[in-house]
Amino acid sequence: MKAIQLHGSHVLVGESVQNIQKYLPKSQVVIITESNICKYYSELCNAYPTVEIEGGEPHKTLATIDYIASQLIDLKVDRKTFILGIGGGIVCDITGFIASIFMRGCPFGFISTTLLSQVDASVGGKNGVNYQGFKNMLGVFAQPQFVICDPQSFSTLPQKEFTAGFSEIVKAAMITSAALLSFIEKNAEKALQKDGHTLEHLVYESVKIKADIVSRDERENGVRRKLNLGHTFAHAIEKNSTLMHGEAVSIGLCLASQVALNLGMMKKEEVERVKNILKKLQLPTATGIPLKTLFSAMLKDKKKSGDKLHLILPKGIGSCEICEVSLSQLEKMVADLK
Numbered sequence: 001m002k003a004i005q006l007h008g009s010h011v012l013v014g015e016s017v018q019n020i021q022k023y024l025p026k027s028q029v030v031i032i033t034e035s036n037i038c039k040y041y042s043e044l045c046n047a048y049p050t051v052e053i054e055g056g057e058p059h060k061t062l063a064t065i066d067y068i069a070s071q072l073i074d075l076k077v078d079r080k081t082f083i084l085g086i087g088g089g090i091v092c093d094i095t096g097f098i099a100s101i102f103m104r105g106c107p108f109g110f111i112s113t114t115l116l117s118q119v120d121a122s123v124g125g126k127n128g129v130n131y132q133g134f135k136n137m138l139g140v141f142a143q144p145q146f147v148i149c150d151p152q153s154f155s156t157l158p159q160k161e162f163t164a165g166f167s168e169i170v171k172a173a174m175i176t177s178a179a180l181l182s183f184i185e186k187n188a189e190k191a192l193q194k195d196g197h198t199l200e201h202l203v204y205e206s207v208k209i210k211a212d213i214v215s216r217d218e219r220e221n222g223v224r225r226k227l228n229l230g231h232t233f234a235h236a237i238e239k240n241s242t243l244m245h246g247e248a249v250s251i252g253l254c255l256a257s258q259v260a261l262n263l264g265m266m267k268k269e270e271v272e273r274v275k276n277i278l279k280k281l282q283l284p285t286a287t288g289i290p291l292k293t294l295f296s297a298m299l300k301d302k303k304k305s306g307d308k309l310h311l312i313l314p315k316g317i318g319s320c321e322i323c324e325v326s327l328s329q330l331e332k333m334v335a336d337l338k
């Protein structure tokens with residue numbers, strides 16, 4: 001097991017869920033999880049009062065927060081109660097949000113159960129829900145006391161959900177680590193076969209990259225924006241398709257790379273290399289969504305300012321920059337590439 005510290009939060013990579021008692025306080029504990037996930041953690045869910053919610057992005061809403069709040073009142077939760085979220089990015093985002101606002105804040109922690117949540121969603125202190133079609137529009141910055149990243153969790157994870165998580169690992173590598181990208185390239189098969197050592201290494205390296213960036217800019221005023229590499233495209237793709245977040249991020253990374261190529265920030269062979277790695281990881285690299293639809297959704301993204309978009313673009317492999325690009329510029333570039 002390897003621990004990474006981030007603003008008082010302990011991310012425990014390779015820790016077994018069996019050791020959870022080491023981290024739980026003596027005070028009251030309440031679990032928040034999905035009905036779908038509860039069955040895999042029945043021992044814990046039987047031992048503590050558990051609030052079960054419906055899974056999926058359509059349920060990441062204020063209505064779910066409302067439901068949980070009423071359950072917490074029934075359970076007589078007070079500010080000393082420890083709230084434990086067990087699940088993927090959706091449960092973690094929701095748990096962190098309700099725990100932070102219920103009675104102005106209860107301590108909380110996560111058992112992070114998807115690859116995507118271990119490498120990204122459960123780390124960094126961003127919690128929230130979607131609102132009126134805008135992703136993560138309502139939320140808070142608050143750090144969990146701990147995040148347990150047990151590779152055993154992946155044994156029950158559907159294959160498609162599992163592979164979706166690799167896009168965030170590739171993203172982390174593209175932001176700061178050419179070495180991590182080479183490791184992924186060499187070990188893609190082992191990773192897809194859920195080899196424990198390979199996955200622990202990938203999760204640890206990705207969390208280290210994210211923790212390093214967040215420790216320098218917790219509130220996303222500068223360098224943290226780099227973690228949004230590929231995401232302005234991805235959010236627009238998610239809105240216009242049934243693709244999962246991780247799949248949309250994979251396509252977003254390819255589109256960001258294509259724009260970077262057009263601006264002379266990436267070489268053609270580097271773009272091809274990124275695409276090939278994503279393909280090796282069984283991730284999509286293109287979308288049939290018309291560019292017009294994609295761009296109009298991008299304009300509605302909350303990260304825009306005027307008709308300019310702040311895009312994070314790769315600069316070679318293992319580095320990226322925050323660039324301001326106008327929509328018309330972007331339209332021309334991507335059209336040229338078609």
Ligand SMILES: NC(=O)c1ccc[n+]([C@@H]2O[C@H](COP(=O)([O-])OP(=O)(O)OC[C@H]3O[C@@H](n4cnc5c(N)ncnc54)[C@H](O)[C@@H]3O)[C@@H](O)[C@H]2O)c1
Binds near residue numbers: 055117120123158161
């Ligand atoms: N807060 C952040 O910084 C941040 C960063 C990245 C993504 N996110 C958010 O994370 C969410 C996506 O997270 P996700 O990909 O983990 O999706 P998810 O939470 O919906 O989980 C995916 C599916 O896997 C199931 N599942 C989870 N763990 C399981 C297990 N161990 N065994 C079997 N099934 C299991 C869930 O029930 C769900 O159906 C998005 O809402 C995204 O916005 C947040």
Ligand SMILES: [Zn+2]
Binds near residue numbers: 168
């Ligand atoms: Zn993401």
